[in-house]
Amino acid sequence: MSLYSIKMRASQKNKHISGSEKIISYDHIGSYANQLMQRGLNHPKGSPDLLNIKIEKIENNNILYLDALPVCTIEVDNYRMGIEEIRKFLNSLNLENADKIVNFLSKTYSMRGAILLDVDTLERLEPDRERGIRATYMDAERTNNNVSVNGKNHYAEAIVLATKVAYAPNIIGEICISDDPDYVTGYVASKSSGYKRITKMKEQGSENGGRIFLYQGSKNDVAETISFLEKQPVIVRNVQPLYMDKRPTDKFKFIGDELIDMRQNNLYRSMKTIQSGQSSTVIYNGREMLMMASNDYLDMSSVDEVKKYAASVLEKYGTGSGGSRLTTGNTVIHEMLENKIAEFKNTESALVFNTGYIANLATISSLMGKNDVIFSDELNHASIIDGCRLSGAKIVVYRHNDMEDLERKITVNPCRKGLIVSDAVFSMDGDILNLPEFVRIADKYNLLSMIDEAHSTGVIGRTGRGIVEYYNYICEPDIIMGTLSKAVGSEGGFVCGKNKLIEYLKNKARGFIFSTSLSPVTMATSLKSFEVIEKNPELVTALHDNVRFFCEYMKQKGFNIHSETAIIPIIIGDEKKAMEISEWLFEQGYFISAIRYPTVKKQSARLRIALMATHTPEQLKEAADSIINILRQKEVFI
Numbered sequence: 001m002s003l004y005s006i007k008m009r010a011s012q013k014n015k016h017i018s019g020s021e022k023i024i025s026y027d028h029i030g031s032y033a034n035q036l037m038q039r040g041l042n043h044p045k046g047s048p049d050l051l052n053i054k055i056e057k058i059e060n061n062n063i064l065y066l067d068a069l070p071v072c073t074i075e076v077d078n079y080r081m082g083i084e085e086i087r088k089f090l091n092s093l094n095l096e097n098a099d100k101i102v103n104f105l106s107k108t109y110s111m112r113g114a115i116l117l118d119v120d121t122l123e124r125l126e127p128d129r130e131r132g133i134r135a136t137y138m139d140a141e142r143t144n145n146n147v148s149v150n151g152k153n154h155y156a157e158a159i160v161l162a163t164k165v166a167y168a169p170n171i172i173g174e175i176c177i178s179d180d181p182d183y184v185t186g187y188v189a190s191k192s193s194g195y196k197r198i199t200k201m202k203e204q205g206s207e208n209g210g211r212i213f214l215y216q217g218s219k220n221d222v223a224e225t226i227s228f229l230e231k232q233p234v235i236v237r238n239v240q241p242l243y244m245d246k247r248p249t250d251k252f253k254f255i256g257d258e259l260i261d262m263r264q265n266n267l268y269r270s271m272k273t274i275q276s277g278q279s280s281t282v283i284y285n286g287r288e289m290l291m292m293a294s295n296d297y298l299d300m301s302s303v304d305e306v307k308k309y310a311a312s313v314l315e316k317y318g319t320g321s322g323g324s325r326l327t328t329g330n331t332v333i334h335e336m337l338e339n340k341i342a343e344f345k346n347t348e349s350a351l352v353f354n355t356g357y358i359a360n361l362a363t364i365s366s367l368m369g370k371n372d373v374i375f376s377d378e379l380n381h382a383s384i385i386d387g388c389r390l391s392g393a394k395i396v397v398y399r400h401n402d403m404e405d406l407e408r409k410i411t412v413n414p415c416r417k418g419l420i421v422s423d424a425v426f427s428m429d430g431d432i433l434n435l436p437e438f439v440r441i442a443d444k445y446n447l448l449s450m451i452d453e454a455h456s457t458g459v460i461g462r463t464g465r466g467i468v469e470y471y472n473y474i475c476e477p478d479i480i481m482g483t484l485s486k487a488v489g490s491e492g493g494f495v496c497g498k499n500k501l502i503e504y505l506k507n508k509a510r511g512f513i514f515s516t517s518l519s520p521v522t523m524a525t526s527l528k529s530f531e532v533i534e535k536n537p538e539l540v541t542a543l544h545d546n547v548r549f550f551c552e553y554m555k556q557k558g559f560n561i562h563s564e565t566a567i568i569p570i571i572i573g574d575e576k577k578a579m580e581i582s583e584w585l586f587e588q589g590y591f592i593s594a595i596r597y598p599t600v601k602k603q604s605a606r607l608r609i610a611l612m613a614t615h616t617p618e619q620l621k622e623a624a625d626s627i628i629n630i631l632r633q634k635e636v637f638i
């Protein structure tokens with residue numbers, strides 16, 4: 001039995017108003033012709049002076065049957081976020097010129113068809129630019145439980161078209177914004193990512209819509225692609241009804257409310273997309289920026305020697321570890337790294353965790369329990385706080401780096417078993433723990449002492465070995481925790497100390513036991529990085545020199561700042577002001593983060609400047625001048 005293609009097109013003074021098409025059986029021609037005619041005559045864009053209905057027979061064995069693309073909906077608050085989603089989609093197709101492709105959308109507004117865009121050369125491939133390419137001869141398969149086939153169903157029609165387009169030869173994706181002024185939902189689609197509805201892609205009431213078909217391939221094949229899009233009859237199976245509108249969205253109300261609340265209080269966070277490796281300069285928004293916010297203090301993540309060694313380990317050991325350390329995920333490289341860390345930190349033994357965050361959670365919660373007491377500095381890192389909470393122990397918070405307050409609190413909270421825990425270098429203030437007192441008090445009251453060396457490893461001490469070297473090895477904390485993701489320029493966390501401690505953690509720390517270990521290549525990166533730091537103590541010296549230079553320069557200009565670590569906080573106070581200052585500095589080419597609640601206390605928002613060993617004095621001077629400029633403009637005095 002043959003099927004028929006039926007198409008309607010309505011226009012007014014040669015301007016397209018409305019169009020639609022179906023593929024139907026002979027019996028249905030009459031009713032659909034009527035339906036399409038009604039639709040053409042009653043369109044919100046106006047009444048037509050020409051209405052065209054075309055009916056063509058198509059041979060059954062010419063028809064290609066395709067399964068509908070899977071659908072998901074991305075809810076966005078405004079069309080700018082919608083456009084951002086398009087950019088993400090283009091990035092997911094590995095297209096580097098996403099911004100330029102997005103700019104082509106405005107060129108489609110007056111077109112009836114789509115742009116056929118060569119994504120590599122950005123050439124337009126449609127033979128007639130005014131007409132564009134029109135995907136046609138397609139419909140959803142009609143079944144008993146079908147989606148509404150009466151009247152206009154934007155959604156089903158769009159899925160059908162997107163499915164056909166996604167299967168066209170050499171088409172890698174599609175972007176579509178409806179030109180219907182009342183319909184602001186658009187989509188992006190591709191064979192691999194399916195059909196993504198984006199709830200706002202333009203402003204309500206705008207007639208600006210259009211389509212781009214993304215072409216990647218030889219110019220010789222363009223004709224074949226166009227012929228498929230414009231002539232190949234396609235019936236799309238399994239178009240799923242759209243539940244979204246019927247599902248109770250109330251479930252998500254608290255999430256939406258919270259997001260709005262955070263925006264209103266200047267506490268909403270979003271990510272910045274960096275288009276280069278991490279180093280003293282990075283590419284952001286297509287432009288080179290001076291990086292002054294990175295924890296990669298020694299600029300290790302771009303050291304050739306480290307990269308080459310990591311590449312050789314990658315070649316030999318592959319990408320994954322296949323299991324936790326206690327099952328299959330333990331290689332010679334893992335053990336070499338742990339020996340190296342123990343040596344670097346001058347301890348008996350070391351154990352690597354997947355992140356510093358997990359190292360804190362797993363260590364604290366496995367050592368302490370319900371009947372124990374943990375004494376914790378009020379400015380400790382979130383991972384310490386979370387570890388304390390997870391342990392179930394009683395938590396006593398003492399005043400920042402205040403050893404008298406600590407001792408007082410210990411005497412009024414006696415316990416059989418307890419722990420004192422502190423950052424060695426405080427992550428948002430850059431100051432250094434009074435370690436000798438800290439260890440003395442812990443030993444006096446028979447409590448375990450634990451320090452977090454995330455920001456001291458590779459940074460303080462003459463050769464970067466951290467806080468114990470900084471205090472000339474006059475004291476020895478029981479538990480030294482640190483991360484490999486900061487000055488070491490890699491990934492992972494570690495704990496070092498006595499053999500017995502490490503043996504205990506291997507058997508008790510759930511974050512160690514129940515997580516697949518890091519890959520050998522990640523371990524290799526850290527291992528080589530430690531070797532480079534050991535061989536080149538001048539790297540650490542360069543970092544110290546930079547910090548001294550920068551602080552002195554700011555001081556000369558009347559800003560009283562001070563740090564002995566790589567972290568230099570400039571306290572602004574108000575969250576909004578801090579954000580504005582940071583944004584201004586971004587515009588000037590300085591990547592400097594504003595830090596806000598909940599990372600720091602409310603009304604103590606700050607710029608957190610992080611220096612690197614490889615910054616040059618010229619770079620630092622220019623940055624300082626810009627910072628001083630905006631601080632004066634905003635009347636911030638320090």
Ligand SMILES: *Cc1c(COP(=O)(O)O)cnc(C)c1O
Pocket residue numbers: 355356357358360381383423427452454455483484485492493
């Ligand atoms: C960054 C940081 C951590 C967490 O380390 P990751 O390896 O990034 O998970 C823990 N403690 C402090 C003080 C930190 O600054």
